Structure formats: structure tokens, C-alpha cells
Amino acid sequence: MLHRSRRGALLAPDDPIIKPILVVRILLADDDAARAGALTKVLSEDPSLTILRPRPGELLADAVAALSPDVVLVDMERPDRDALDGIRVVASNAPGPIVLFVDRDDPAFMEEAISAGVSSYNVLGVPPPDVKPILRAAAAMFRHHQIARSELRQAEGRLREREVVDRAKAILIKLRRMAEPDAYRWLRTKAMATGRRIPDVAQEIVTAEGGGAKESLKAREEGAP
Amino acid sequence: MSTRVRIGMLRLTDSAPVVVAQARNLFHALDLLPTLSIEPSWANIADKLTYGLLDAAVMLPPLTLASTLGLRGQAVKLIVPMGLSQGGNTIVLGGDAIKESAGLPPGARLLAWLAGQTGRPRIAVVHRFSTHNLLLRYWLSLTGVDPDRDIETVVVPPEQVVPALASGQIAGFCAGAPWGVTAELAGAGSVLLGTSDIWPFHPEKCLAVRQDWATENPEALTRLLRALMRAQAICDQPDAADSVVATLSDVEGLALPPEAVRSALPGGSSHEQIHFHGAGAAFPAPPHAIWFLRQMRRWGWLAEETNIAATARAVYRPDLFSLAARMEDLFIPPGSARNIAIPEELGTGPTTEFGAFDF
Numbered sequence: 001m002l003h004r005s006r007r008g009a010l011l012a013p014d015d016p017i018i019k020p021i022l023v024v025r026i027l028l029a030d031d032d033a034a035r036a037g038a039l040t041k042v043l044s045e046d047p048s049l050t051i052l053r054p055r056p057g058e059l060l061a062d063a064v065a066a067l068s069p070d071v072v073l074v075d076m077e078r079p080d081r082d083a084l085d086g087i088r089v090v091a092s093n094a095p096g097p098i099v100l101f102v103d104r105d106d107p108a109f110m111e112e113a114i115s116a117g118v119s120s121y122n123v124l125g126v127p128p129p130d131v132k133p134i135l136r137a138a139a140a141m142f143r144h145h146q147i148a149r150s151e152l153r154q155a156e157g158r159l160r161e162r163e164v165v166d167r168a169k170a171i172l173i174k175l176r177r178m179a180e181p182d183a184y185r186w187l188r189t190k191a192m193a194t195g196r197r198i199p200d201v202a203q204e205i206v207t208a209e210g211g212g213a214k215e216s217l218k219a220r221e222e223g224a225p
Numbered sequence: 226m227s228t229r230v231r232i233g234m235l236r237l238t239d240s241a242p243v244v245v246a247q248a249r250n251l252f253h254a255l256d257l258l259p260t261l262s263i264e265p266s267w268a269n270i271a272d273k274l275t276y277g278l279l280d281a282a283v284m285l286p287p288l289t290l291a292s293t294l295g296l297r298g299q300a301v302k303l304i305v306p307m308g309l310s311q312g313g314n315t316i317v318l319g320g321d322a323i324k325e326s327a328g329l330p331p332g333a334r335l336l337a338w339l340a341g342q343t344g345r346p347r348i349a350v351v352h353r354f355s356t357h358n359l360l361l362r363y364w365l366s367l368t369g370v371d372p373d374r375d376i377e378t379v380v381v382p383p384e385q386v387v388p389a390l391a392s393g394q395i396a397g398f399c400a401g402a403p404w405g406v407t408a409e410l411a412g413a414g415s416v417l418l419g420t421s422d423i424w425p426f427h428p429e430k431c432l433a434v435r436q437d438w439a440t441e442n443p444e445a446l447t448r449l450l451r452a453l454m455r456a457q458a459i460c461d462q463p464d465a466a467d468s469v470v471a472t473l474s475d476v477e478g479l480a481l482p483p484e485a486v487r488s489a490l491p492g493g494s495s496h497e498q499i500h501f502h503g504a505g506a507a508f509p510a511p512p513h514a515i516w517f518l519r520q521m522r523r524w525g526w527l528a529e530e531t532n533i534a535a536t537a538r539a540v541y542r543p544d545l546f547s548l549a550a551r552m553e554d555l556f557i558p559p560g561s562a563r564n565i566a567i568p569e570e571l572g573t574g575p576t577t578e579f580g581a582f583d584f
Contacts, residue, residue, distance in 0.1 A: 079382035086297040086353040
């Protein structure tokens with residue numbers, strides 16, 4: 001039987017021996033459009049790879065049955081990854097047995113891919129394609145996005161802290177009639193004296209002012225003098 | 226110095242012992258410094274245990290055994306030093322036909338429903354190697370239905386089973402709480418029976434621990450088990466339900482829907498309930514492992530050379546349970562010794578020890 005992964009076999013024009021390039025069909029199940037797009041671009045540079053995507057809302061198992069990929073790359077954040085897990089033992093329901101890719105000789109590589117958040121399955125029936133470089137490229141892309149996201153979170157955190165410091169300064173300027181540089185110096189001195197960070201001291205001021213404002217409002221409502 | 230331990234779990238009601246232990250400082254009280262990791266899939270839990278990114282997890286017993294045997298990837302040595310919960314899953318069928326047979330025995334209802342289906346109806350379970358799948362297949366066979374020929378089994382994440390049923394992507398499912406009740410409320414299907422109707426007090430989730438972590442941290446393991454035993458006792462008290470629901474629905478944590486969670490907890494309104502406490506729930510009985518493994522063999526999922534009794538004995542560790550249970554003054558069932566003889570030839574059904582049921 002001629003296997004499906006060979007149906008798109010190409011001839012390499014430059015190759016003096018003229019050996020066929022086997023087309024590997026990769027189903028990329030990743031809902032992060034930017035990451036999936038970037039990874040598709042990287043993988044598409046290899047003419048022997050065809051990248052397929054599931055339809056939105058499509059069950060992963062249905063996408064595998066409909067598209068007959070050779071390799072499935074899955075974002076580990078997807079809960080439906082379980083649909084491919086251990087499917088090998090129930091081959092009657094699958095287009096072909098599906099096996100989680102494992103490099104037994106390189107557990108460090110496996111750990112790296114998993115902590116980057118991507119896993120790979122082979123749909124068998126043919127000699128499996130060389131998955132390691134594909135998974136390596138995917139892991140690198142996932143890692144890159146992970147770092148970018150964590151940098152974004154850090155930047156957002158710094159922005160929030162600056163906001164808190166500004167609010168604390170405004171409170172000091174208003175309540176203690178300080179000039180702006182004095183308000184900042186006051187925060188810095190207090191932080192150094194108590195061994196804390198300036199944003200933490202600022203947060204304390206903002207929280208105290210919030211609570212105090214409510215308190216005095218409550219006192220007014222209850223008719224306190 | 227406190228011992229660090231990384232514990233994985235899914236967003237499920239029966240992850241309660243771990244999150245309750247954390248919320249009530251029960252880990253801290255026993256010098257443990259846990260990092261709880263909420264994972265989106267069972268495959269993630271299994272992979273992270275395999276490659277040492279987690280030390281322990283709230284796990285499905287059959288998946289724990291399958292991971293140990295290398296049935297889903299790289300084989301990894303895991304142990305089950307305690308059970309975490311019993312029961313809690315429901316079998317739900319969609320459509321109007323099933324509503325009309327209310328009052329008939331579940332087996333008769335199933336056969337009538339099947340007769341009205343075109344082709345092989347798709348029934349969703351949460352994982353191939355789940356308690357749900359094995360109990361469903363066991364019950365289907367009892368009823369005279371071949372789970373490989375008469376239906377198609379698909380795997381759908383629990384949170385997606387109700388929309389999948391409503392949209393017709395699946396015809397029915399077997400999933401944990403609260404999704405059965407949720408499907409009925411949404412008018413998408415009817416609960417046919419609970420898995421506790423098939424096997425009363427069946428083991429549901431267990432604690433799976435990497436064997437190398439357990440070997441390197443024997444005392445911390447005992448403390449981990451003790452903290453979880455204390456949490457299990459809290460989870461099983463109807464009086465504590467308000468507080469347990471609050472912990473499980475904390476938006477910073479599992480963020481589960483509060484009313485649906487409550488219905489499956491002890492004292493709740495659901496027909497199918499989860500039990501957490503007592504020797505029955507916490508004791509990692511090797512015959513339970515044997516039952517799961519025998520079912521897996523029955524369906525042709527095990528390699529011929531797999532020795533069921535030896536696997537059960539290596540993975541299920543009542544000796545480690547007993548060590549911790551003794552310190553907590555809990556009842557320790559007989560048969561807790563490591564070298565207990567386990568008969569390989571238990572029946573294919575739940576043994577009389579658990580009660581045999583006919584439909």
C-alpha cells in the first residue's frame with residue numbers, strides 16, 4: 001500500500017542522485033495565532049513540510065481523522081491533548097495508531113520541550129519522519145513566546161508600580177502639602193529606613209488612604225462630630 | 226527546613242484534598258512547602274511526572290498504572306501511597322429518547338436508546354486510561370453492549386462535554402462532577418447512572434508520587450500523606466462544605482462553579498457523590514490496581530508479558546499508607562504489609578469485597 005504521507009512526494013531537482021523528498025504533514029494545534037503563525041513560517045522554510053491547522057472548535061481527534069497528518073504538534077495548554085494520549089491501544093477509533101514522541105536517549109531534550117509547553121505525536125503506519133528537528137524548532141518558538149510573555153508581565157508590573165508610586169506621591173502632596181521631589185524623597189527615606197522597596201511603601205500609603213477615606217466617610221454618615 | 230514538593234492537579238472537585246490542605250495550612254503545619262500546579266490535561270500531569278517537573282499529583286489510577294508500564298510514552302516509576310477520593314462520575318446520554326424511558330432500569334434504557342441511534346454513537350470519556358472509561362466499558366459489557374463495536378469512544382475534556390453533547394458532536398459521556406448535573410440543567414441530556422451504581426465506593430482519584438522523590442524524601446512523604454489525610458477528613462464533613470466550596474471556587478485557584486461543586490460533595494443534592502475520608506477512600510488497596518489492570522488486559526491494552534500482580538504490588542503501597550495512617554490514628558485495614566500475597570485470579574468484575582451488581 002502506498003502510504004498517504006508519500007502522496008505528495010517531490011523530486012529534488014538539484015540532487016544528483018535524484019532521491020524523493022518525502023512530504024511530512026504536520027498538524028499544528030495551537031490556538032495562539034501569533035505563535036502558530038510564526039512557527040508555520042519557520043517550518044514552511046523546509047519544503048518537505050506541510051503545515052495544517054485544525055478548524056476552530058474542531059475536536060482534535062476529528063482534525064486528525066480529517067487531515068491525516070504524520071505528526072501532530074500540540075500546545076500543552078490545550079485540554080483536548082488528552083484525546084491523543086494513549087490512543088495507540090484503541091486503534092479502531094484512530095486513522096492510525098498515534099504515539100507520543102519520546103526521545104529515550106535524550107531526556108533533557110524532552111524536558112526542555114515539555115517545559116516550553118509543546119508536545120509531539122506521531123501518526124504511525126509509515127516509518128516515522130525525523131521528528132526531533134521539528135519538535136526542536138517548535139520548542140524554541142514556544143520558549144521564545146514564553147519569555148516574551150514573561151517580559152511583558154514584568155513590564156506591566158513595573159508600570160503598575162510606577163502608578164502606585166505616583167498615587168502615593170499625590171496623596172503626600174495633598175495631605176502633607178509636600179512638593180513633588182520631597183514626596184519622592186520621603187518615600188525613599190521611609191523605604192530605606194524600613195528595609196522595603198519604594199513601591200511597597202507607596203502601596204501602604206495608597207491602601208491606608210483608601211481605608212482612611214472610607215472611615216471618615218462612614219463617620220460622617222453616622223453623624224459623628 | 227521545610228521540604229519542597231510540586232503537586233499537580235486538574236480543575237476538578239476531587240482535587241479538593243490538596244487545595245483544602247493548602248488553604249488550611251495543613252502542609253505548612255507539617256513542614257512542607259508545596260507548589261500547586263493546575264494543569265489543563267491528564268497528559269500534562271503524566272508528562273511532567275515523567276520528566277521530573279512534578280513530584281506528585283492527583284491522578285487517575287489507570288493512568289498511573291499505564292504510565293508506569295510505558296503505555297502512553299516513556300515509562301516512569303510512580304507509586305500510589307494513598308487514595309484521594311471515591312465515586313463522583315455520571316454516565317449521561319443525549320437526546321429526547323432517553324427522557325421517555327425514565328423509571329426503567331438503566332440497562333434497559335441504554336439498550337432502547339442504542340436501538341434508536343444510527344451508526345455507532347460517540348460516547349466521550351475524559352481519558353483512555355481513566356476510571357470513567359474502564360467503569361463505562363465494564364458496565365456496557367454487563368449490559369450486552371460491545372464497547373469497541375457498538376459505540377465509538379472519544380476523549381473530550383470534562384469542561385467541553387456539555388457543549389459537545391448539546392451540539393451533537395457526541396451522543397453521550399461519562400465524566401466527573403459537576404458535568405452530569407450541568408448537562409441535565411442545560412437540557413442537553415439525562416443522567417443514566419452514576420459510577421457508584423456500578424461499583425459502590427469505587428476508587429476514583431489517587432495520589433501518584435515519583436518513586437525517586439519518595440525514596441529521597443521518605444519522611445516528607447509520610448508528612449505529605451498525613452496532611453492529605455487531615456484534609457480528606459475535612460472534605461468529608463457536610464458541616465465543612467461551605468468552606469470547602471469556597472476554597473474550590475476561589476478565582477485565584479481552581480475557580481470551579483460553586484453550586485455545582487456543592488451538589489457532589491458529602492451532604493450535597495446530587496445522586497452521585499464523592500467520598501474523601503476513611504480507610505476505604507485513602508487506603509491504596511492492591512486489589513483495586515488488579516481490577517484496573519485486569520480490565521486493561523481484557524481490552525487488549527496490556528503487553529502479554531505484563532505481570533498484573535507484580536505491577537500492582539510495585540505501584541500500590543499500603544505499607545507507606547499505614548506508616549502515615551498510624552500517626553494519624555486512622556483505621557488500617559488488614560493486608561497493609563508490603564509482601565502480602567495478591568491472587569492474580571480475581572474475577573473480571575468488582576469482587577464481592579466491593580459488592581457485585583446486576584442490571
